[in-house]
Amino acid sequence: MEMPVPNADVIARKAQIVAALSKVMPSGAVISDVSETRAYECDALTAYRCAPLAVVLPRSTEEVSAVMKICHDMGVPVVPRGSGTSLAGGALPTADCVLLGVARMNEVIETDYENRFIRVQTGRTNLSVTGAVEQEDFFYAPDPSSQLACAIAGNIAMNSGGAHCLKYGVTTNNLLGVTIVLMDGTVTEIGGAHLDSGGLDLLGLICGSEGQLGVVTEATLRILRKPEGARPVLMGFDSNEVAGACVSDIIKAGVLPVAIEFMDRPCIEACEAFAHAGYPMCEALLIVEVEGSPAEIDEQLSVILDIARRHNPVELREAKDADEAGRIWLGRKSAFGAMGQINDYMCLDGTIPVTSLPYVLKRIGELSKQYGLGVANVFHAGDGNMHPLILFDANKPGDLELCEDMGADILRLCVEVGGCLTGEHGVGIEKRDLMVDQFAPDDLEAQMAVKDVFDPKWLLNPAKVFPLAASESRRNFALAAE
Amino acid sequence: MRPETEAELAEMIAAAKGPLHVQGGGTRPVGQPVTGEMLHTSGMSGITLYEPGALTLVVQAGTPLAEIEAALDAEGQRLPFEPMDHRGLLGTSGTPTIGGVVASNASGPRRIQVGACRDFMLGVRFVDGQGTVIKNGGRVMKNVTGYDLVKLLSGSWGTLGVLSEVSLKVLPKPDSAATLKFRGLDVAQAVSVMSRALGSPFEITGAAHDPQAGQTLLRIEGFAQSVTYRAGQLRALFSDHAIEIENDPAQVAATWAGIRDVAPLQDGTGDVWRLSVKPSDAPELVARLDAEALLFDWGGGLIWARVPEGTDLRARMSGVKGHATLIRGSAASRAALPVFHPEPAPLAHITDGLRLRFDPRGILNPGLMGA
Ligand SMILES: Cc1cc2nc3c(=O)[nH]c(=O)nc-3n(C[C@H](O)[C@H](O)[C@H](O)COP(=O)(O)OP(=O)(O)OC[C@H]3O[C@@H](n4cnc5c(N)ncnc54)[C@H](O)[C@@H]3O)c2cc1C
Numbered sequence: 001m002e003m004p005v006p007n008a009d010v011i012a013r014k015a016q017i018v019a020a021l022s023k024v025m026p027s028g029a030v031i032s033d034v035s036e037t038r039a040y041e042c043d044a045l046t047a048y049r050c051a052p053l054a055v056v057l058p059r060s061t062e063e064v065s066a067v068m069k070i071c072h073d074m075g076v077p078v079v080p081r082g083s084g085t086s087l088a089g090g091a092l093p094t095a096d097c098v099l100l101g102v103a104r105m106n107e108v109i110e111t112d113y114e115n116r117f118i119r120v121q122t123g124r125t126n127l128s129v130t131g132a133v134e135q136e137d138f139f140y141a142p143d144p145s146s147q148l149a150c151a152i153a154g155n156i157a158m159n160s161g162g163a164h165c166l167k168y169g170v171t172t173n174n175l176l177g178v179t180i181v182l183m184d185g186t187v188t189e190i191g192g193a194h195l196d197s198g199g200l201d202l203l204g205l206i207c208g209s210e211g212q213l214g215v216v217t218e219a220t221l222r223i224l225r226k227p228e229g230a231r232p233v234l235m236g237f238d239s240n241e242v243a244g245a246c247v248s249d250i251i252k253a254g255v256l257p258v259a260i261e262f263m264d265r266p267c268i269e270a271c272e273a274f275a276h277a278g279y280p281m282c283e284a285l286l287i288v289e290v291e292g293s294p295a296e297i298d299e300q301l302s303v304i305l306d307i308a309r310r311h312n313p314v315e316l317r318e319a320k321d322a323d324e325a326g327r328i329w330l331g332r333k334s335a336f337g338a339m340g341q342i343n344d345y346m347c348l349d350g351t352i353p354v355t356s357l358p359y360v361l362k363r364i365g366e367l368s369k370q371y372g373l374g375v376a377n378v379f380h381a382g383d384g385n386m387h388p389l390i391l392f393d394a395n396k397p398g399d400l401e402l403c404e405d406m407g408a409d410i411l412r413l414c415v416e417v418g419g420c421l422t423g424e425h426g427v428g429i430e431k432r433d434l435m436v437d438q439f440a441p442d443d444l445e446a447q448m449a450v451k452d453v454f455d456p457k458w459l460l461n462p463a464k465v466f467p468l469a470a471s472e473s474r475r476n477f478a479l480a481a482e
Numbered sequence: 483m484r485p486e487t488e489a490e491l492a493e494m495i496a497a498a499k500g501p502l503h504v505q506g507g508g509t510r511p512v513g514q515p516v517t518g519e520m521l522h523t524s525g526m527s528g529i530t531l532y533e534p535g536a537l538t539l540v541v542q543a544g545t546p547l548a549e550i551e552a553a554l555d556a557e558g559q560r561l562p563f564e565p566m567d568h569r570g571l572l573g574t575s576g577t578p579t580i581g582g583v584v585a586s587n588a589s590g591p592r593r594i595q596v597g598a599c600r601d602f603m604l605g606v607r608f609v610d611g612q613g614t615v616i617k618n619g620g621r622v623m624k625n626v627t628g629y630d631l632v633k634l635l636s637g638s639w640g641t642l643g644v645l646s647e648v649s650l651k652v653l654p655k656p657d658s659a660a661t662l663k664f665r666g667l668d669v670a671q672a673v674s675v676m677s678r679a680l681g682s683p684f685e686i687t688g689a690a691h692d693p694q695a696g697q698t699l700l701r702i703e704g705f706a707q708s709v710t711y712r713a714g715q716l717r718a719l720f721s722d723h724a725i726e727i728e729n730d731p732a733q734v735a736a737t738w739a740g741i742r743d744v745a746p747l748q749d750g751t752g753d754v755w756r757l758s759v760k761p762s763d764a765p766e767l768v769a770r771l772d773a774e775a776l777l778f779d780w781g782g783g784l785i786w787a788r789v790p791e792g793t794d795l796r797a798r799m800s801g802v803k804g805h806a807t808l809i810r811g812s813a814a815s816r817a818a819l820p821v822f823h824p825e826p827a828p829l830a831h832i833t834d835g836l837r838l839r840f841d842p843r844g845i846l847n848p849g850l851m852g853a
Contacts, residue, residue: 204633
């Protein structure tokens with residue numbers, strides 16, 4: 001993956017830049033030693049690494065604002081970072097950037113059960129938001145698998161989803177307001193504890209903008225009362241097509257499960273070997289979970305099980321207690337770890353219309369043969385968000401490139417059937433060059449025009465999202481203007 | 483002008499010499515009056531794609547809402563966000579279109595539980611002020627590819643672009659529904675009851691308070707047994723209140739259509755404002771509003787207030803966060819007061835910047851949202 005040539009002039013001014021930052025930040029909050037900045041050289045897309053010029057770790061919105069103003073005035077690019085779990089290289093630094101990490105900003109500012117919201121600093125991890133309201137039986141709904149580590153900051157930037165978003169929506173549907181620091185240091189609030197915008201929906205625009213429009217320092221999040229209970233069922237089928245048809249029928253039937261997860265045979269085998277969850281060996285597994293009181297769960301499951309039976313399942317297993325529910329989820333939750341044990345892998349997240357599932361799975365199988373790389377599929381089937389894991393050997397020369405080529409083919413396939421490149425991980429650097437496959441030049445121009453408004457100098461995370469060739473004139477214009 | 487295709491729409495906008503007044507069914511004349519040549523979207527009509535098994539609908543922006551609702555109904559599905567019909571309140575008589583729903587982000591009582599129109603928007607195609615066709619989002623349920631212009635266009639009242647096609651997520655209609663009616667609560671008591679209910683695990687899909695009728699309403703929807711069960715649980719939760727339960731589907735639908743369309747405030751003269759605040763701020767706030775009539779939705783967070791013409795309701799909101807929109811205002815009121823809530827300077831600057839990028843000639847509903 002190509003990155004822009006770092007600005008030599010900025011690198012040459014490192015000492016002045018660090019001095020200016022150190023003036024406005026407490027000691028220990030500016031890191032410039034090469035041995036220490038290396039800790040921030042990549043996110044979870046570990047194939048790409050580059051240490052930043054310096055790292056700043058503010059504790060307040062005021063400190064973020066001071067840092068931004070300095071970087072703006074000195075023409076230094078800024079790359080925001082939450083916990084660094086992006087799979088798309090969204091938080092990958094450039095050699096000429098200040099990496100602004102919000103991890104030390106992890107306070108709960110306000111919890112309000114009566115109005116059902118929580119306000120937090122955005123460095124707080126996703127799971128600890130729920131942790132802060134759990135004692136009152138409330139929770140924060142979006143639950144990415146990385147929720148133990150990832151921060152609300154990254155969730156907002158990527159508009160992250162999770163296993164339960166079929167019912168509860170993704171980050172943007174659960175975000176009520178933010179405090180945002182613009183590139184020139186201006187601090188402003190968008191939204192709040194009330195619903196919807198009185199003008200243009202700028203909150204909706206910020207969410208999912210991958211750290212390119214502003215640094216989000218505080219967030220007001222919707223919290224919900226926990227359901228009385230939840231219960232998963234496991235269903236095995238002897239073909240992907242049948243499993244796909246079953247998903248479609250469940251959705252049509254009027255039950256809205258909180259989750260419908262799909263695993264194919266390679267994934268089932270790997271998970272079984274790793275976690276011993278007792279999964280049946282078959283072509284496709286579905287985990288369907290519903291919520292409510294025991295009687296409500298029975299009512300919904302009877303509809304779902306009836307549908308499943310019409311598709312001749314090789315296995316139907318209803319969890320009878322918490323232990324069995326845990327075992328049904330165990331394999332799915334360890335899928336990524338299991339795949340990591342046997343191979344290096346690249347995780348894609350293209351989304352397709354649910355109706356195209358069988359066709360796309362068949363084509364992925366063919367591509368796997370053509371490239372000679374294994375693929376395991378585990379994904380959120382209810383909303384068509386695929387997660388093909390392409391297996392490769394990072395130590396084998398050429399394998400990573402082969403894997404990337406195959407990944408690009410799979411993502412083009414997703415676009416071809418009416419889907420998109422990324423359902424929840426974001427574009428980052430990873431899918432940047434594929435944007436032209438989904439968007440016409442005018443579509444991309446409209447998006448870049450938005451960035452022009454928020455960040456006229458293109459200093460904030462500039463090398464992401466848009467193909468470098470498409471953003472080049474803007475990035476260079478900003479440089480030349482320095 | 484009445485384009486029948488997106489290409490025609492693009493040509494007409496590119497060739498336009500002056501301001502355009504964009505109109506779907508003309509049922510929502512909200513905002514500052516626009517002077518300009520009429521651009522009717524009703525020629526771009528029809529369902530492009532409907533996949534009930536994928537819960538997705540793609541439709542031309544000028545399609546009548548009634549046509550969409552009928553198609554969904556035939557498959558036992560619906561638009562979950564329950565868009566308001568503005569005709570009763572505004573005294574208009576046209577045919578509401580889906581483009582108008584999206585451009586106004588019209589959302590009804592169920593917004594409190596499932597989200598607003600913008601939350602069900604999967605994709606848009608639109609033509610900007612230069613005549614350029616732009617697409618964003620798509621027709622799949624999860625999509626974070628690039629910036630979310632879908633949200634930006636939803637609720638932009640035709641000021642950033644003219645929608646040609648929209649994709650939406652739809653949901654199944656539940657088997658049954660019930661309304662729980664409380665009587666005689668004051669605003670503070672009503673908000674407290676609604677907050678408790680919304681903070682329960684019983685999935686309230688509507689929570690409204692009508693002071694004129696002296697009624698506080700909660701709605702539950704789902705499978706029949708589940709509705710019965712939750713109604714029982716809520717009765718137990720509020721055992722110190724006498725609760726009347728409405729079960730007849732037609733009656734439940736009519737009750738909530740009345741809330742959605744602000745029926746209690748439709749009659750009478752005066753300006754009608756729509757305020758969005760934190761629910762617990764509502765009781766103290768309305769005490770200051772001195773309104774002639776009020777209706778509360780969204781657990782108390784959405785306040786409809788009818789006041790004498792020309793009243794500056796915003797001036798009475800000081801200290802309370804949120805926003806107020808003058809939905810029904812006389813010409814004099816609209817000339818004297820901003821219709822949309824003024825934004826803090828940095829956001830106003832961004833809004834202006836976005837308008838300038840998407841409509842550099844300032845010809846799309848100029849001035850409608852102010853500035
Ligand atoms: C094992 C694993 C499982 C995962 N599962 C899921 C999943 O189920 N669903 C899902 O959606 N994702 C998943 N992810 C991806 C990742 O966890 C999410 O994208 C997450 O939201 C990133 O959060 P972060 O705090 O780590 O952000 P980072 O990686 O630090 O940054 C991500 C992006 O956010 C920007 N950013 C960071 N902080 C700010 C800020 N304060 N203001 C503005 N922009 C900012 C960065 O510049 C970058 O572009 C998974 C990742 C891993 C490693």
